[in-house]
Amino acid sequence: MHFPHDDPYWQSVADFLLGRFGKESRIVAPTEFHELIPRTFPYDVIRHIDLKEMQAVVIHKGTLKEVGESTCALLAKEGTPLFGNEVFVVFTLKEPPVARLTGKEHFTDFYLKTKDPGTFPVNPVKLHSEFTDKATVILMTTYNRPDRLELALESIAPLKAPILVIDDGSDAKHASAYAAVYERHDVRILNMPGNRGLSNALNAGLNYWLADPLVEWICYLQDDVEVRSDLLVALARVQDPVNYPLLTGRRNNLHKIYGEKEVNGQKILLQRMSPGIHLHAHRSYWEKMLPIPTAYFQAPRHWPELPARGADEDWWISQWSPNSIVKAGKYIAVLPDLVRTTAVLPAESTWGSPGKPEPLLPSPCYATDGFVAATFRSTPSKSGASTKLEPIRNFWEALAARFGQKSESEIHPHAPAECAELYHAIDSGSTELETLNFINALICLFKPLKALETGTFLGYGTCAITAGLKSNHRGHLLTLEIDSIRLQWSRDHLHQFDPQLEEKVTFINESSLDFIARYQGEAFDFVFFDTEVEIRIQEFRLLRERNLFAPGAICIMHDTSPHRPPIHDGAGGAADFHDRELLSSLGDDFEVFQFPRSRGFHLLRYCGQKSISMK
Ligand SMILES: C[S@@+](CC[C@H](N)C(=O)[O-])C[C@H]1O[C@@H](n2cnc3c(N)ncnc32)[C@H](O)[C@@H]1O
Numbered sequence: 001m002h003f004p005h006d007d008p009y010w011q012s013v014a015d016f017l018l019g020r021f022g023k024e025s026r027i028v029a030p031t032e033f034h035e036l037i038p039r040t041f042p043y044d045v046i047r048h049i050d051l052k053e054m055q056a057v058v059i060h061k062g063t064l065k066e067v068g069e070s071t072c073a074l075l076a077k078e079g080t081p082l083f084g085n086e087v088f089v090v091f092t093l094k095e096p097p098v099a100r101l102t103g104k105e106h107f108t109d110f111y112l113k114t115k116d117p118g119t120f121p122v123n124p125v126k127l128h129s130e131f132t133d134k135a136t137v138i139l140m141t142t143y144n145r146p147d148r149l150e151l152a153l154e155s156i157a158p159l160k161a162p163i164l165v166i167d168d169g170s171d172a173k174h175a176s177a178y179a180a181v182y183e184r185h186d187v188r189i190l191n192m193p194g195n196r197g198l199s200n201a202l203n204a205g206l207n208y209w210l211a212d213p214l215v216e217w218i219c220y221l222q223d224d225v226e227v228r229s230d231l232l233v234a235l236a237r238v239q240d241p242v243n244y245p246l247l248t249g250r251r252n253n254l255h256k257i258y259g260e261k262e263v264n265g266q267k268i269l270l271q272r273m274s275p276g277i278h279l280h281a282h283r284s285y286w287e288k289m290l291p292i293p294t295a296y297f298q299a300p301r302h303w304p305e306l307p308a309r310g311a312d313e314d315w316w317i318s319q320w321s322p323n324s325i326v327k328a329g330k331y332i333a334v335l336p337d338l339v340r341t342t343a344v345l346p347a348e349s350t351w352g353s354p355g356k357p358e359p360l361l362p363s364p365c366y367a368t369d370g371f372v373a374a375t376f377r378s379t380p381s382k383s384g385a386s387t388k389l390e391p392i393r394n395f396w397e398a399l400a401a402r403f404g405q406k407s408e409s410e411i412h413p414h415a416p417a418e419c420a421e422l423y424h425a426i427d428s429g430s431t432e433l434e435t436l437n438f439i440n441a442l443i444c445l446f447k448p449l450k451a452l453e454t455g456t457f458l459g460y461g462t463c464a465i466t467a468g469l470k471s472n473h474r475g476h477l478l479t480l481e482i483d484s485i486r487l488q489w490s491r492d493h494l495h496q497f498d499p500q501l502e503e504k505v506t507f508i509n510e511s512s513l514d515f516i517a518r519y520q521g522e523a524f525d526f527v528f529f530d531t532e533v534e535i536r537i538q539e540f541r542l543l544r545e546r547n548l549f550a551p552g553a554i555c556i557m558h559d560t561s562p563h564r565p566p567i568h569d570g571a572g573g574a575a576d577f578h579d580r581e582l583l584s585s586l587g588d589d590f591e592v593f594q595f596p597r598s599r600g601f602h603l604l605r606y607c608g609q610k611s612i613s614m615k
Helices: 008-020 031-035 043-048 061-067 069-078 104-115 146-159 172-184 198-210 231-238 283-289 313-320 395-403 433-446 460-472 484-497 499-504 512-518 536-545 580-584
Strands: 056-060 080-084 088-092 135-142 163-167 188-191 215-222 225-227 246-248 257-263 266-271 278-282 332-334 339-341 450-454 476-480 505-508 524-529 549-558 590-595 601-606
Touching (some): 008 056, 008 088, 043 283, 056 069, 080 104, 088 104, 146 172, 146 225, 146 395, 163 198, 188 198, 215 283, 433 460, 433 524, 433 549, 460 484, 460 524, 484 505, 580 590
Parallel strands (some): 135 163, 450 476
Antiparallel strands (some): 246 278
């Protein structure tokens, strides 16, 4: 489109602009001006640029609809008029050096038209959308953590917002676990063809949502989150595209708090950095962040030649981007206690985050029933997704669905007779899932009243025992752990698995031998021995000496495989199980069954005074 030099109205504006600002100036104007002034931005890109950076905004009075209602209103209110003729009005939003105005009389019709709603009919093409109204949507990234994603999606589902999950090229071995997660949840899935790193996944996901003009707020969450059901309601009280375009529901203790405010009755903290675990922003803010740079190939990960370093996407979004909130002199609005990470940070963080397990979230405090995150124009939700029945799972599968599972053969060295490849565990310190399943079933079968576990670790044995007690509607567990941090983790895991189990257990932070030596309560009718293999037989002896086995009591002595090979330098083998001969010389007092596979266990039943009676 050539510039119409023969049109006096166009030419007079061009003469004004070139004379006043020169051909290097930055202006907003119809695209024809590009021929004369290369740094011309057409009306179509107004929402992607900062009008205050422009030396002039040239408005063709016949195309106010294309300029848009909000831009016209802004110019009418804050713009300094510079030049006008029958066809054009020219403004600046920059501080004008000297406002010399030519053609003042030609601005009146611009002001009048701007106030007339009929000037700006809704443009149905521009609003074409899958939603009926402005929508808040969820974006999640995941990589090799189907178990974490499952947990996260369970807490996100009550937000009732459309969810896009981007898998950043997870390893093929996780494919079936991911497929199972997607079966259970109503999500859209974008699979990267290969692992490229978090920023790339985030860019792809943001672009997916931004392609819909009614997507207004994009709530980015990583796959290890737990969220409160009133997350979006609480954010909606504060979010504001101008003053608070970037928010987070998680307080970041590693960085400074610059102030506190109350917005619509909601307390917020002001920070300049928020980790990527949760970042919630207006579409105009996300648009300004793109593309988020990739710090290094496949970031975040441990490359041997690189010092530990994250993906830095959160630094870019918070403060490194020239368009970030911090560079604009403002702050991230932090609404604490709406989101937490379920990851055990130092162990799972790629860059070695020094965090501790995060405390549980408080209960929601806002009603969520009136909040609509997004309404679809038609209802193209995945066929049958909402009516699908949960498959019935045994205890092992339920625990693995929450916390994941690995093959026992990947975790520990094993002798072939132990058939480790057939067994599974969540991690190397926790009991095998099949053994936990058996313990859960034993509890359901024997209906104990007073159970004891020595060695809580991450609480999965505690889950198995208390889940059985819950099904029985009777019984209580005491679980002993010497390490207070582990005890806190296990409380968290129990809560994540089923909060109703909490009333079935007392967590005790004490050495098992000290506790058993001082214990004055009722005798135990179920005991799971699972501390260090060096002391389990001492625990057994002490319970016996103190007459703390109830008649008919059932015991599991874990890790007694006779084949157990040493882990290194001869240590950690079957011989380390001190005094294990005792288990073969209990005489008539105990019935004994030995299970030799995987890590093995002895199942003991105390016959008491030759009685098989039970309470
Ligand atoms: C094998 S893990 C327990 C696993 C857990 N029972 C399960 O089913 O997943 C052993 C735990 O015992 C704890 N422990 C070691 N010696 C202890 C003692 N004397 N008293 C209490 N806890 C002890 C360790 O800190 C560790 O967390």
